[in-house]
Amino acid sequence: MFLKRKKNISNLMNTINEMLDVIPTLSDPYVGFADCLHALEAIHYHLSIEEKQPIKTIQKLDVVYDKINHISNDAVTEKKIEEIKIHMNKLIVDFMDEVIVKINVLFLPYKASMWDSLDTIYKTVEKDPNCVATVVPIPFYQLSGDNAIFAYEGNLFPENISITNYNEYELEKEEPDIIFVHNIYDDNNALTQVHEKYFTVNLKKYTDMLVFVPYHISSFILPREDNKYLAYNTPGIKNVDKVIMVNNHVKDSAVRNGIPEEKIQVLGSPKIDAIVNALDSEEDYLEEWKDCINGKTVYLINTGCMFFASRPFVNFERLINFFNIPRFVENSVVIWRPHPLTLNSIINYTPSFSQYYNNLVEEIKNKGSLYKGVILDESIDYIPALMAADVLISEDGSLLRSFLVTEKKVLYIGENMPEGSLLEPDTFYYAFNEEEPWFKIVKKFSRGIDPLAENRRHMSSQVYVNVDGSSGEKIFKEIKKSLLVEYSEI
Template sequence: MFLSMKNKILALFGTISEMLAELGKMSNKSGAIEECSAALAAILNQLDKEESSPPQSKQMLLEIQAAFAALYADGSLINDIAIKTLDKQVKVLRETVAAEIKPKLNIVFFPYKASMWDSLESIYEAAAKDSNCVAKVVPIPYYQLSNDNAFGTYEGDFFPSHIPITHYNAYSLENEQPDIIYVHNIYDEYNTLTRVHEMYFTSNLKQYTEMLVYVPYHVSSFVLPVEGDRSMAYDIPTIKNVDKVIIVNEPLKQMAIRSGVPEGKLLAMGSPKLDALNKALNTEIEYPLEWRERIAGKTVYLINTEVMFFASNVHFRLEWLTHFFNIPRIDNDSIIIWRPHPLTQISVMKYSPNLTEYYVNLTDSIRNKDPLYKHIILDESADYIPALMAADVMITHVGSLLISYLLTEKKVLFWGDKMPENSLVPSNAFYYAFNPNEPWYELVKSFSAGNDPLAENRKGLASKIYVNSDGSSGAKIYQEIKDCVL
């Protein structure tokens, strides 16, 4: 029996007690007794379905059914003493069922993009190991939004092969009534680049569960927002529909509280995305076949561009991206892996439509190994971990990929001339691409010579900023949420 069903049964006992309290005043006593008898029959039917039959509960229930049948057959037996005696029996039965029935948890995960599954995977793994839990992964359909168009998309076929997938058409929220729902997108109608199907808006999901948990698909920045700034982790109207929000650290939790989010909703427990990289750090990585020869013996530079990279300052950003693409011309023993955000093209189409043709041609040229871009690998895979593990240097601004990369303690060439204000990362941990005293091309030469004077400053950095960055976040989130619902 799932927890939701057990709770319904316990609530039904409460309804029977309420009806008994009013029975003496009712004109249609036989009708009320008939309703109570029907409720008891439904409960007995449910108990009969249990794999391990609860004998004490069933025996008591049969006795109470007989007592109601006697009252129905002879209304003269209905008096205060009989009602009080029967009500006491019902309450004892409720306590017996509560103690005797050990429920399982019915849990569903509703991811929408395969590349973002890592934000939920380690929670799912903890649930899958729990014999008192049934967990399903149901990738949901979504729309890619571009100006006036909405492109329906489903990525269930792109999830890791070891994850059992349930198609959304085969999963009924109404029938399942899950005890816990995990999601990594709560933006509903407020998202501008993607939008999950309306059936999976938080306002609808909340109708079917007592525990809707939001685990952000990104890892919140180590640059704390200033008062008044919006933070995607929690500052959105749909937060009212969510029961728990997973926050990566205590400073962000306190900011969320100051922004009006009830403290009881917030759990500072880190991010399962960091669990994925922790696992990779202790596992031999299988690189894509086409990468192996190209990266062997090379200094690998990973260029990470976020989803809104081309939405503003387009010419400036293109200029510098082109500069960085030329790193292999400075260091012959280097190669570039460029990993644009999975939604970059839809972002370009929406915010910089004049750039669409250029972007498509650029990515096609790299993808097709145009000689002009022979030292560049375009990484469009759902799994970002091989790129992080292959990289010797990451060129990036603030973003989730950088945060995961902190665990590797490898070199970062930060896309700027200094660390942003309110950063939890100290300024002496990264190198700066636009530092006039040590420009990026000089740094490239230094890196090729094996120099890394800031290496010591990056040791243990992730653990100083993020809770449970040791790979335990997902398991701890699962246990905390389980304890909450039980």
């Protein structure tokens, strides 16, 4: 029996006990007895459908049922009620001891590319014999201008994940003990919106433990005191029981923004687990890339979803310049990985630029002469690109934060390290530092010159907790413990 159902039945049994105390004071005791019998019938049904039926508990329930059912009008005395209560208390003891509990854990991802923020939690639950894990990818809308385009990505998840279709899962019936989500924005996101049924205010109706594990990794740049993270200021945060954070700096910011400290658990990110596991397994890059990149220095260019949302033509020119690396750096290749929501953001914020973007994408896909050394990566999984890369060219963003674990070279798109960074300035190279322009830096890379190599050692542990691949396991362990503590108090 799942934990929440056992808790509900336990509460119902206590309610029956309370009703027995009240019955002698009723003008018509049989109305109260009828309610008790209906409650016992409901309990009997749930016990009877258990895979391993709790025989002793059912026998005790039958005794209580018979004593209530056969009580006569003149037998409604305090002594008779007390006798029934003695049997009722024996029933409660047997129920608590005999009925084995399993924890019903539900994962509600929406975009397949964000599954890595939940994956190692799911794998931990799968290994726990006292838990049942269900993954239900939920439908969402891609928002572009005035359009809301229905989307569902359940068919894009890894083959080793057992998927349940959202039409086949009834929240009202299942009442999961724990729900893990990586999106709590409800109707407060400009680019995507999950179906209303899965807004946090609705999910909270069916669970005692709604857990938010962000699909992003928080920045290594400390938030200013007046800065408010969207994730911790959206109304959905009020409906969440626990929020997972990557370090105490983010926690402090969230507390300043009004998030109760008891909601917060600083346990890292499963996204970092994904990189650690890939490094340990020596995960290879995509087969179709091998002929293009074998024996070459690989430059991975990461552009976030808002890269073209402001100053689009300036950033477009910068991107094209980076695409020229193979022209002047021998044995090099560029992989460009634009954020999956890039076009959505362009349509929302700089719609006049959309044709330029589409033309660029098509030119690269068609292997146009201008971009022969450029590979476009639009795959769901970003990890093969990170594993293939020798150098990441990027602004601040989740991909860069994940890349810290690899300890490889970073060419930061900026003049210098932003103020408030937890990393030392000499951790990165800088694309627009006047002292040494980026095209000179990449030429040095081709000659094996990398003076900052030692500075990058353990850089992820300077920023985040549990960077050894244990985050998902620790998250579930702590959430399970919190849930069982609450349950033990019933």
